[in-house]
Amino acid sequence: MTPSERWPAILLQLEPDAWTRATDLARALGVSERTVYRDMQAMVEAGVPLQGVPGKGYRLPDDYLLAPIRLTRDEAVMLVLGSAYAARNFSGRYQAAARAARHKIEDVLPPDDRERVLSLRGSVSLVPSNVFGDSTEDGLLRQARHALVEERTLLATLAGASDDGPSTRRIDPYGLVRQGSAWHLVGYGHDREHVVHLRLERIRGLDMTDATFERPASYGARSQGPAAPSRRRVRVVFADEAAAAVQVPSSVAVESREHLSDDRLLLTLNVDHVLEVMPWLLSWGRHAQVLEPRALRERMATEARAVADQYESAPTLLD
Numbered sequence: 380m381t382p383s384e385r386w387p388a389i390l391l392q393l394e395p396d397a398w399t400r401a402t403d404l405a406r407a408l409g410v411s412e413r414t415v416y417r418d419m420q421a422m423v424e425a426g427v428p429l430q431g432v433p434g435k436g437y438r439l440p441d442d443y444l445l446a447p448i449r450l451t452r453d454e455a456v457m458l459v460l461g462s463a464y465a466a467r468n469f470s471g472r473y474q475a476a477a478r479a480a481r482h483k484i485e486d487v488l489p490p491d492d493r494e495r496v497l498s499l500r501g502s503v504s505l506v507p508s509n510v511f512g513d514s515t516e517d518g519l520l521r522q523a524r525h526a527l528v529e530e531r532t533l534l535a536t537l538a539g540a541s542d543d544g545p546s547t548r549r550i551d552p553y554g555l556v557r558q559g560s561a562w563h564l565v566g567y568g569h570d571r572e573h574v575v576h577l578r579l580e581r582i583r584g585l586d587m588t589d590a591t592f593e594r595p596a597s598y599g600a601r602s603q604g605p606a607a608p609s610r611r612r613v614r615v616v617f618a619d620e621a622a623a624a625v626q627v628p629s630s631v632a633v634e635s636r637e638h639l640s641d642d643r644l645l646l647t648l649n650v651d652h653v654l655e656v657m658p659w660l661l662s663w664g665r666h667a668q669v670l671e672p673r674a675l676r677e678r679m680a681t682e683a684r685a686v687a688d689q690y691e692s693a694p695t696l697l698d
Contacts, residue, residue: 385410385418386427386475387482393429395443398436422475450484452492456528459484459496463651522585523564526552532590535564536583550577551592554658556628565662567592573689576662611653614670617644621666628659654678 388408393399401419405412419437423429431437450458462481485493526533535548549569556563561578568575612634617625619642627633627646634647650656653675660667661682669676 385414386422387479389415389418389422390427390439390475390479391482393437393439395439395441398432398438400436403436425475427475452488455484455488456492456496459488519579519582519585520555520562522587523552523555526585526587527554529587530591530594532569532588532592533564533566534586534588535577536585537577538581538583548575548577549588550575551594553594554662556659556662563662565658574686611650611672613648613650613653613656613672613675615646615648615660616668616670617646617663618666619643621663625663628656631656631659657682 385408389404392404392407401412401415404415408415419429419431428440428443429437430440459481462477462484485496488496523533525531530551533550533552535550537546537548550564550566551569552564552566553574554565556565556576561580563576563578564582565574565576567573616639622638622642622644625644625646627648632649634649635645637645637647639645648656653672657675657678660669660679669679
């Protein structure tokens with residue numbers, strides 16, 4: 380765990396009306412007291428107004444924390460998503476603040492909403508506005524995100540091939556993924572009766588229906604308790620024919636990128652929950668192989684078997 384990753388955990392241990400000793404902080408974080416002293420000094424230099432007294436410990440000033448506020452569940456979910464994005468696009472005190480805020484909100488969310496947040500973090504790509512340079516595609520991206528959050532079925536109008544007119548597809552959106560320079564809306568296609576990838580540039584319009592759906596467990600992330608401040612490592616190998624096109628989602632931190640002797644690409648990623656990257660990894664099919672952790676390998680294998688089972692018998696018009 381890097382120092383900036385320990386800062387949220389330290390801030391969560393401090394109170395404005397009580398002193399916390401370095402010994403207690405070291406025990407809670409599983410590090411040495413010397414590491415705690417270094418982190419405290421670094422936070423002070425970064426602008427965090429810590430108060431420290433020899434023999435008593437550390438605390439936050441009374442005016443550092445805002446008065447309690449009441450949030451709706453939707454407000455809390457949106458704040459968690461936004462703080463996760465902010466934590467990956469800032470550094471120092473602001474990165475620490477974003478992570479601390481996210482963990483605080485996640486800890487008080489009901490289990491169903493916490494699971495919903497984890498699922499959305501792996502499905503809703505947060506990118507800067509006008510990233511496409513096209514106002515139409517920017518609008519489509521916003522509509523797709525809205526449907527993802529509310530789990531609402533979409534009617535997608537696609538550009539026709541050759542002289543054909545536009546076609547309409549009914550899709551339950553599971554996620555937004557990027558392959559090379561192209562973005563795809565991934566979800567269950569009602570007409571095809573299996574998961575489909577719709578290239579965003581082919582979509583001419585999206586209409587959200589009143590129908591709702593439940594995102595499959597394989598595209599979500601089931602949490603067994605409050606989110607931990609430490610991050611998890613994921614190692615995945617991409618086939619040589621796909622290596623050049625791999626672009627990691629903005630929500631995922633890349634620890635290392637290594638090109639192997641046989642031209643395959645080995646990525647080491649850091650994530651808050653390993654299942655956040657499942658939608659993206661599934662979009663690569665056989666071109667991506669998870670090396671670790673074991674739990675993610677098993678979930679990927681389970682999903683692959685489920686997909687294979689759908690093709691055991693030839694489809695008929697009666698299916």
